[in-house]
Amino acid sequence: MGLVLHQTSYYLSSRGRFETAIAYGERSLQIRETQLGKDHPDTATSLNNLAELYCSMGRYSEAEPLYVRSLQIYETQLGKDHPNTATSLNNLAGLYESMGRYSEAEPLCVRSLNIMEQCLGTEHPST
DSSP: OHHHHHHHHHHHHHTTOHHHHHHHHHHHHHHHHHHTOTTOHHHHHHHHHHHHHHHHTTOHHHHHHHHHHHHHHHHHHTOTTSHHHHHHHHHHHHHHHHTTOHHHHHHHHHHHHHHHHHHHOTTSTTO
């Protein structure tokens, strides 16, 4: 059920229905936290995607703790050098850039790039 809600949230956001997408995203997160645990990588994915919704609406103060928590879960569960960790770092950096917090964004971008180059190589499209 959490996955279906997660995917529905993604679909709704792609159609610009952000408020409804947030409701589905919050429900997906709640289910994943209950069924999988607060520190499961899929829970981190729900946190990340909910944060993206908040960012797209300019609700940065609501997005930041979700991005931070998602990053912490990925680092703990998958490792500090995992591609999901790099993506999470990049997302948090993007938030900080949007908020004008450039000095906080830059080291996260650099770290994300280093991880992606290490894991995927310098010529990979995701690097």
